[in-house]
Amino acid sequence: MRIGIFTDTYFPQVSGVATSIKTLRDELIKQGHHVYIFTTTDPHADKVADRYHGIFRFPSVPFVSFPERRIAFSGWVKVLMIARRLHLDLIHNQTEFSLGIMGKMVARELRIPCLHTYHTMYEDYLHYVANGRLIKPRDVATASRAYLKHMTGIVAPSDRVLETLESYQVKVPIRVIPTGINLSVFQHPDTPEQITALRQRYGFTNETPVMLSLSRLAFEKNITGLIDSMPDILDQNPQAQLLIVGDGPARMSLERQVKAMHLTNNIQFTGQVNNDDVHHYYQMADVFVSASDSESQGLTYDEALASDLPIVVMQSEYTDELIDDRAIGISYQKKADLVQGVLYYLARGKNASDIQKRRAKLDSISAEVFGQRIVEFYDECIMRNHNQQLERKQRFLMRKRHD
Numbered sequence: 206m207r208i209g210i211f212t213d214t215y216f217p218q219v220s221g222v223a224t225s226i227k228t229l230r231d232e233l234i235k236q237g238h239h240v241y242i243f244t245t246t247d248p249h250a251d252k253v254a255d256r257y258h259g260i261f262r263f264p265s266v267p268f269v270s271f272p273e274r275r276i277a278f279s280g281w282v283k284v285l286m287i288a289r290r291l292h293l294d295l296i297h298n299q300t301e302f303s304l305g306i307m308g309k310m311v312a313r314e315l316r317i318p319c320l321h322t323y324h325t326m327y328e329d330y331l332h333y334v335a336n337g338r339l340i341k342p343r344d345v346a347t348a349s350r351a352y353l354k355h356m357t358g359i360v361a362p363s364d365r366v367l368e369t370l371e372s373y374q375v376k377v378p379i380r381v382i383p384t385g386i387n388l389s390v391f392q393h394p395d396t397p398e399q400i401t402a403l404r405q406r407y408g409f410t411n412e413t414p415v416m417l418s419l420s421r422l423a424f425e426k427n428i429t430g431l432i433d434s435m436p437d438i439l440d441q442n443p444q445a446q447l448l449i450v451g452d453g454p455a456r457m458s459l460e461r462q463v464k465a466m467h468l469t470n471n472i473q474f475t476g477q478v479n480n481d482d483v484h485h486y487y488q489m490a491d492v493f494v495s496a497s498d499s500e501s502q503g504l505t506y507d508e509a510l511a512s513d514l515p516i517v518v519m520q521s522e523y524t525d526e527l528i529d530d531r532a533i534g535i536s537y538q539k540k541a542d543l544v545q546g547v548l549y550y551l552a553r554g555k556n557a558s559d560i561q562k563r564r565a566k567l568d569s570i571s572a573e574v575f576g577q578r579i580v581e582f583y584d585e586c587i588m589r590n591h592n593q594q595l596e597r598k599q600r601f602l603m604r605k606r607h608d
Contacts (some may be wrong), residue, residue: 206238211308212299216243225384232576245275277303318357318590329499346373358586371407385575391511414551417490424454430496437544452477487512492550517546532562
């Protein structure tokens with residue numbers, strides 16, 4: 206199968222969407238498919254590597270109110286020319302914006318199936334545009350329904366996304382397929398020397414209790430909630446440290462909050478970490494923490510579990526499915542429960558029984574299973590598109606006979 210993936214964000218941009226797309230690409234290639242990425246230009250992209258990996262980039266500018274993301278402003282003719290030359294069998298869109306619109310147009314021109322993965326819960330991001338005064342939730346519903354109307358199929362990464370799209374009255378067939386993770390990357394243990402060296406980089410000893418936050422530093426991630434909880438945690442565990450990994454628009458605000466609360470001795474910001482190095486941070490920590498309530502799917506939660514790291518995260522429909530044992534983690538709604546959850550795991554330490562239970566949970570979220578389920582949905586959508594083409598042809602012939 207020859208598959209075109211259309212996306213406005215891809216590496217070297219760092220995001221959950223970019224990680225999901227790369228995981229999908231790698232798994233499809235392992236299965237023997239040909240995968241081509243259509244995406245935006247990026248000043249940090251390697252043109253030689255792009256050509257080798259089948260990545261095509263089109264002129265773009267930073268997105269309004271979201272400058273670390275980009276949006277293409279031209280390239281439709283070139284996109285169509287490349288798609289024709291590659292003889293694509295199917296298009297899989299990962300964005301509702303520039304490349305996503307081009308993907309729909311290409312699929313219509315080539316009469317091939319067009320799928321879409323709905324990654325982003327836009328109602329959680331309305332504050333980026335005129336502080337939420339310009340675009341309302343009903344506008345998101347209307348725009349999403351219009352964009353998705355003629356898709357062959359939609360991939361929802363979680364039940365929350367499925368329920369949201371159903372509330373928007375989207376009528377296209379939807380399949381819930383959680384994004385998988387490459388277990389081999391996260392289950393390849395670092396040596397004690399590697400763990401010690403990374404801890405020492407931030408002034409930690411092997412005995413220092415370390416909480417890990419890993420995400421884009423955006424306001425909807427509610428990292429301020431984690432910082433607010435630190436005084437209560439330090440009251441009972443004065444040596445505890447919070448390491449905040451990532452970068453984003455909220456960083457300066459979060460750093461000011463840390464200084465104002467006099468927590469600079471217990472909270473550090475690493476800045477953006479290379480995606481290839483992320484797994485080392487999970488392995489050096491004692492517990493993963495998140496106060497975000499905007500996750501369509503907690504990819505970092507799965508990565509933490511694959512690294513034998515317990516999680517303490519905000520309760521959601523996804524965590525209700527994921528966390529069924531304290532060996533996995535704890536979900537919370539109140540700050541007091543966050544504090545008690547963190548203290549529980551910092552005191553508990555590594556536990557062989559917990560590790561076994563976490564690993565038993567991982568099969569369903571592996572990249573291999575993810576790739577298999579996506580291909581099954583591709584096959585279903587190709588057949589649906591074929592039947593739709595036949596129906597259109599038959600209706601056309603019937604009209605000609607009547608004429």
